[in-house]
Amino acid sequence: MRIATEFERTFPKWLIGDSADDRIFVIHLHWPRFVGEVLEDNSPATRIEPTFIDGPGGLTAPELARLMRQAGDFYLNEIKRCERTPASFSKPERPPKHENNQHKT
Secondary structure: OOOOOOHHOOOOEEEEEOOOOOOEEEEEOOOOEEEEEEEEEOOOOEEEEEEEOOOOOOOHHHHHHHHHHHHHHHHHHEEEEEEHHHHHHOOOOOOOOOHHHHHOO
């Protein structure tokens, strides 16, 4: 069994990101780290196309399949969560800018 690193204890296991060209990614921050592009077609399954950051690290085919299933499950659960709470992905409001970045005292 692998011991979690300080990085893995600090950051979440999964993130979702998008790009300016409307692609969606599932990001796995724990070992083996990868960025997986979400590929949706007309089938009921969501496919994740991984690009490993550190390489797959000797994962067996069943381990890799399980990791991709987990990525797909995470993505689908996040989409459902966002449908229930649409404001969860909205950008936070920025505080008003002060002239010359000075606070009045």
